[in-house]
Structure formats: structure tokens, C-alpha cells
Amino acid sequence: MKFQKDKLFAVTQHRLSSFFETLAGLSIFSIRFSKEVFLPPYEGVEIRKHMIELGMKTLPIVGVTGFIIGLVMTMQLQPVLQRFGAEAFLPGAIAITIVRELGPVITALIFAGRVSSGIGAELGSMRVTEQIDAMEVSGVNPFRFLVVTRVVATTFILPILTVYVIFISLVGSYIAVVLVQNMTWEYFTGRVIFAVEFADAVPGILKTFIFGYIVGIVGAYLGFNAKNGTEGVGKASTTSVVASSLLILIFDMVLVKLTLWLWPTVK
Amino acid sequence: MVEIKDLHKSFDDLVVLNGVSFSVEMGQNMVVFGRSGTGKSVLLKCLIRLMIPDSGEIFIKDKNVLNLNRKELNDLRKDIGFLFQGSALYDSMSVRENLEFPLIRNFSLEQDEIDDRVHRVLEAVDLSDAIDKMPSELSGGMRKRVGLARSIITEPKLMLYDEPTTGLDPITSKEISTLIVDLQHAFKMTSIVVTHDVLCAKIIADCAIVLDGGHIVHEGTIEELLTAEDPFLKNFFSDEVINNNGRD
Numbered sequence: 001m002k003f004q005k006d007k008l009f010a011v012t013q014h015r016l017s018s019f020f021e022t023l024a025g026l027s028i029f030s031i032r033f034s035k036e037v038f039l040p041p042y043e044g045v046e047i048r049k050h051m052i053e054l055g056m057k058t059l060p061i062v063g064v065t066g067f068i069i070g071l072v073m074t075m076q077l078q079p080v081l082q083r084f085g086a087e088a089f090l091p092g093a094i095a096i097t098i099v100r101e102l103g104p105v106i107t108a109l110i111f112a113g114r115v116s117s118g119i120g121a122e123l124g125s126m127r128v129t130e131q132i133d134a135m136e137v138s139g140v141n142p143f144r145f146l147v148v149t150r151v152v153a154t155t156f157i158l159p160i161l162t163v164y165v166i167f168i169s170l171v172g173s174y175i176a177v178v179l180v181q182n183m184t185w186e187y188f189t190g191r192v193i194f195a196v197e198f199a200d201a202v203p204g205i206l207k208t209f210i211f212g213y214i215v216g217i218v219g220a221y222l223g224f225n226a227k228n229g230t231e232g233v234g235k236a237s238t239t240s241v242v243a244s245s246l247l248i249l250i251f252d253m254v255l256v257k258l259t260l261w262l263w264p265t266v267k
Numbered sequence: 268m269v270e271i272k273d274l275h276k277s278f279d280d281l282v283v284l285n286g287v288s289f290s291v292e293m294g295q296n297m298v299v300f301g302r303s304g305t306g307k308s309v310l311l312k313c314l315i316r317l318m319i320p321d322s323g324e325i326f327i328k329d330k331n332v333l334n335l336n337r338k339e340l341n342d343l344r345k346d347i348g349f350l351f352q353g354s355a356l357y358d359s360m361s362v363r364e365n366l367e368f369p370l371i372r373n374f375s376l377e378q379d380e381i382d383d384r385v386h387r388v389l390e391a392v393d394l395s396d397a398i399d400k401m402p403s404e405l406s407g408g409m410r411k412r413v414g415l416a417r418s419i420i421t422e423p424k425l426m427l428y429d430e431p432t433t434g435l436d437p438i439t440s441k442e443i444s445t446l447i448v449d450l451q452h453a454f455k456m457t458s459i460v461v462t463h464d465v466l467c468a469k470i471i472a473d474c475a476i477v478l479d480g481g482h483i484v485h486e487g488t489i490e491e492l493l494t495a496e497d498p499f500l501k502n503f504f505s506d507e508v509i510n511n512n513g514r515d
Binding site: 125126129130131133134135136137138139140141145 | 312315317341342344345347349351352353355356357358368369372373417421
């Protein structure tokens, strides 16, 4: 019994110390990023290449997910609103939910699953096959070429994907509405525009810059520091998804509170 | 050209280098022997500051590598070529892009000059046909050759080779070793070669050192080491000598 207790204590201690070690490492890595991102040479071509690559890779899956979410949310909400005789509010209610919360968070989580693991695996594999060392030896700063470009790309591509997902979700929602009642697209979008205020849209989109940064920096950190061969690459890849998804949800919680505090009209 | 003084490097409790000192003259080819895990690759990585030693001094071209700032280190690295054990070709780039990469990043060269250098080094390693191939399409020997071509494309003064013939068959191994010597003469380079392939060492080396237990336990020419009466060296080289005689 005592042996089991000691073992449990040792495992907990090891996990906690490893967690704080990773957190400290990630913080130092982020500080290095914030220094290096403003230093020339600016890798515009690489950033654009990664933005296109990552955007194209995620576009189909986030599109399908957005469409289904819009459709299903509407199908679920319609009978509820009908019960209270508030069917007219359906487009507005759906739009506000998607713009403020569901669109940004769902897109970010899917993006994390698709991209963070990819970055972790790619850089991890480059680390264990000494490609990063080779880059450094040839006088090129691998941090700037591999990390900065990817993190900047994820930071700027996620908001674009989010806007796309919001639009597709609204299309899905409209189709769900049309299946059960007569409503023109013009009327639907009119209700949406009427309901969604500037203070709903802007914080929702702004926070996706932070989510994009999280996806990029977590994947890059774990991949760039991968150890122990192929096992390390696999670990970097899976841990990237778990860690970035968790951080997205934690930051979302903080950012929602912050938004409500900064824009009191968003209630 | 290269001078190392009292180099120490440990990983936790494991002492890998324990007071290693040696020097390599300009134009000389030195081979570093040692059993697996005796710190040969660590030594090479410390030389170019991919790893930071615990103590000691490293001078390359009279510059103390450990005291250089980032820019000075990068400038120095432009004069050094490094052939990694697994070649370390960039997977996502074609052979041409692999070769162009250090030139585009570090030198302000016209595209014509870059193309010219790419073709020249590929010809030197006899792989002109592979210019548009991806690394995944190349065999082990071809990868080594491309790795070698990428290392010499910047015309370095110092070449570091980490196990250049590991994993290759004896014929390809001999070809790579001969190629290294040919390039050495063509580009007038100094080199340090980490290996335990005696055949490779016989072809390349002007002098050699043997690492064991973190120290240099023997140094001299290859012939001196191969004919020495020391039990450790006899044991170390016995199998290799038999194999190489068989090959010759």
C-alpha cells in the first residue's frame, strides 16, 4: 500500500515537474519569437507559402464542419424558439452564437488538430534527422526560417478561415430554415445583419489571431525541441494537438471575460 | 586552422569528453577514431557550436568559437562544411533546392552563378541527373553524395565529416572516401573525419587520433596506429583490418 502511494507520488511529481518545465520552455520560446519576428530578413515568401498551404489543407474540413454546425444548430433551435413564438429571432440568434463563440472556437480546434500536429511532426522530424542542425551549420537561423514563418502564417490564416466558417455556417443555417419554412436569403441575411453588432463580430474575430498564434507556437515549440528519434516525433505531434486545444479553450474563457469587461455592450 | 584545448563535455553524470586537446594544420586531413558512444560526434558538434562544451577552448582560424556572437559565428560557419551521418537533406526540397539553399541565404550571387555552382558540385559528385529529384527518391549513397555536394557548394575552408561511410556497402564506401579526397584536393580544404571505417581512414587521413573514455588515447598516422602493439588498438582494429584486407 505504502509502495503504491510512493509510486503515485513519484509519478505525480514527475508529471508536474514535466508540465512546469514545458510551460517555462514554451514561455522562453514565445519570448524568442517576439524578438525574432521583428528582425530582418523578413521571410515574406515563406510566410505566404505556409499560409496558402495551411489554409488549403484546412479549408475543406472546416467548411464541412461549419456547414453541419449551422444546419444542426438551426434544426435544434427552431422547435425551441417555436415553442416560445420567437421564430423570427432564429437567424439572429444563430448568427450571434456562431460569430461570437462557435465559429472562432470550432475553427480553432479543428485547425489545432490539423495544423499543430502537422507542424509538430514536421519540425520534430527535421530535428531528429539533423536537418535543423544542418540549417544552423550553413549559417541560416532555423528559428526564423522554420518557426517564425509558421507561427506568423497560423496567426494570420486562422481569422480568414474563421470568417469563411461563419459564412458557411450561416448558409447551413439558412438551408435548415428553408427546409421547414419559407424564407428568402435576403430576409435571412437582413435579420443576421440586424442582429449582429460590431461588438459581436470584432472580439470574435480578434481572438482567432491569438488562437492561431497558440496553434503555431505550441506545434513549433514541441517539434523544434523533439528528442528521442521517431518516438519523440510522434509525441511532439500528439502533444501539440492536446496542448494547443487545451490552451485555446483556456484562453477563450479568459478572452470572453475580457471582452465583456472591455465592451460592456456585448451582453 | 583548428585548435582544441582541454575540452570537457558531460551529459548529466555521463562524462563524454574529458580534457581533449589537439590541433589540425591547414590542408591536413585528420581522422577521429573511437568506439560508439565515445563522443566523436559530440566533439564535431562542439567544434561548430551545435553543442556547448562544459569547459575548454576551441579555435578555428584563430577565432575562439565559444566567444563569438551570433553574427560572427554565422560568418565563421559559412567557411565550414558539415556532412552529417544521415546526410540531413531537407526533405521538402529537391536536390537543386537543397544545393541552392545555403547560397541564396548567405551570399548575394546572381542566379547564373548559383546555377553554375550547383551544376559544378553535382558534376563533382557524379549526380548531374539527380538535380530535380527529391531526397526520398535517392539511395543511401546518392544521399551522401548530395549531402557532400551541399557541404562544399559554399567552398568551405574546413570540412567536418560525421561517419561519411556508415551504412554504405564497401564499394560505395570506397567511392565516397575517394570522392572526399578528390574534393579535398580540388577545393584545398582542411578536414576532420569521424569514422570507424579503417578503409575510409586509410584513403583520407594524414593523421588520426583515437578517443576512449573521454580522452585521446593514441595519435599518429594510420599506419602507426594499425601496426601498434598496444592491446586496445590491436583489439579495436583487428576486425576492421581483416575486413579491409579482404576488400583490397
